[in-house]
Amino acid sequence: MTNFSDNFPLGDRNTFGLDATARYWAEFRTTGELRDIILACRERHLPWYVLSGGSNLILTGNFPGVVIHPAAAEITLPEATLVRAEAAVVWDELVAWTVERGLGGLENLSLIPGLAGAAPVQNIGAYGAEAKDTIETVEYFDTETFDTVRIKGADCAFGYRDSIFKGALKGRAIVTAVEFRLVPEDTPGGGGYTYNIGYGDLHDRVEALGGPTLDHIRRAVIAIREAKLPDPAVTGNAGSFFKNPVIPAAQAERLREAYPEMPGYPSADGETVKVPAAWLIDRAGWKGFRCGTVGVHPKQALVLINLGGATAQEILNLARRIIADVERKFGIALSMEVNVL
Numbered sequence: 001m002t003n004f005s006d007n008f009p010l011g012d013r014n015t016f017g018l019d020a021t022a023r024y025w026a027e028f029r030t031t032g033e034l035r036d037i038i039l040a041c042r043e044r045h046l047p048w049y050v051l052s053g054g055s056n057l058i059l060t061g062n063f064p065g066v067v068i069h070p071a072a073a074e075i076t077l078p079e080a081t082l083v084r085a086e087a088a089v090v091w092d093e094l095v096a097w098t099v100e101r102g103l104g105g106l107e108n109l110s111l112i113p114g115l116a117g118a119a120p121v122q123n124i125g126a127y128g129a130e131a132k133d134t135i136e137t138v139e140y141f142d143t144e145t146f147d148t149v150r151i152k153g154a155d156c157a158f159g160y161r162d163s164i165f166k167g168a169l170k171g172r173a174i175v176t177a178v179e180f181r182l183v184p185e186d187t188p189g190g191g192g193y194t195y196n197i198g199y200g201d202l203h204d205r206v207e208a209l210g211g212p213t214l215d216h217i218r219r220a221v222i223a224i225r226e227a228k229l230p231d232p233a234v235t236g237n238a239g240s241f242f243k244n245p246v247i248p249a250a251q252a253e254r255l256r257e258a259y260p261e262m263p264g265y266p267s268a269d270g271e272t273v274k275v276p277a278a279w280l281i282d283r284a285g286w287k288g289f290r291c292g293t294v295g296v297h298p299k300q301a302l303v304l305i306n307l308g309g310a311t312a313q314e315i316l317n318l319a320r321r322i323i324a325d326v327e328r329k330f331g332i333a334l335s336m337e338v339n340v341l
């Protein structure tokens with residue numbers, strides 16, 4: 001098949017560093033190229049999967065179909081405060097681009113690995129901000145109708161690490177571009193931009209740099225992340241392996257009787273509480289755990305790590321042990337944030 005590379009190695013294409021191959025690898029720049037790829041998949045009855053930065057992915061084996069990878073990576077400014085990023089823009093390069101131009105809204109999401117096209121799929125989030133806060137429109141190719149669709153952020157069913165692209169449009173939509181509505185740091189005529197530094201130790205870090213600016217927030221976030229999270233180029237990982245569980249407020253209250261120090265973030269209606277999975281895993285004694293080729297990061301219990309030569313099965317087995325243990329100790333069922341292919 002033209003433009004298809006066969007038996008393509010994926011070891012360097014996923015941040016866990018898992019060895020696997022794709023029967024075919026195909027890159028697209030335009031929707032025309034994407035259409036041709038999907039047509040070829042249909043003709044040959046081949047399954048397809050979109051792999052962008054591979055930073056939220058577990059590859060459980062060789063993929064028998066076509067791994068589709070976006071290649072167009074242009075950033076443009078259709079309006080003074082509207083930034084458009086094609087799917088293959090490196091996420092952190094986009095954040096840097098906006099901060100350099102004094103446009104606020106993405107700075108708290110600095111240094112998250114991956115490409116811009118995956119940001120709405122995952123509704124990436126960090127330090128009190130989520131992609132959904134600024135996404136105005138997502139452009140995607142509909143692999144059933146072959147249309148290019150523009151969907152409003154408000155219609156993307158964004159939730160915690162969740163979106164319509166993981167729900168109703170899963171396996172159907174391929175994101176080709178994302179538009180973000182940002183706010184100038186120095187709004188003409190006053191008003192100004194509201195910095196978001198209330199989360200964790202961000203406030204103190206930003207103050208130490210001289211107070212809030214987009215650049216200081218970006219630098220503080222990068223410093224915190226570099227200190228806490230393993231660099232995938234050195235230690236294979238996929239960031240947070242588990243989602244933070246949301247439990248009924250009554251259950252949180254009962255747990256606080258046994259664990260008064262348990263952190264929790266109540267929902268606006270007070271009905272539920274989000275409990276940091278990292279605290280549960282740490283309290284259950286798993287932080288820093290190592291077993292053969294896999295382990296739990298010593299500085300961040302949410303991150304499972306490949307100590308060298310791990311297989312997907314070994315990582316998933318460790319994840320299952322942690323899930324079972326947390327459930328036994330706290331009665332809370334953790335779910336995985338990472339996508340499994």
Ligand SMILES: Cc1cc2nc3c(=O)[nH]c(=O)nc-3n(C[C@H](O)[C@H](O)[C@H](O)COP(=O)(O)OP(=O)(O)OC[C@H]3O[C@@H](n4cnc5c(N)ncnc54)[C@H](O)[C@@H]3O)c2cc1C
Binds near residue numbers: 050115239
């Ligand atoms: C060290 C580290 C730290 C991290 N920190 C954070 C964090 O703070 N917050 C956070 O939210 N995440 C974090 N992550 C997870 C990860 O960076 C994000 O989920 C990121 O958005 C994944 O982007 P990617 O391009 O690597 O996507 P991939 O891993 O390639 O894909 C992820 C999923 O999205 C789908 N997908 C990707 N691109 C497209 C597309 N164009 N169209 C349709 N579907 C697509 C894939 O099929 C897959 O299901 C971290 C990961 C690592 C390794």
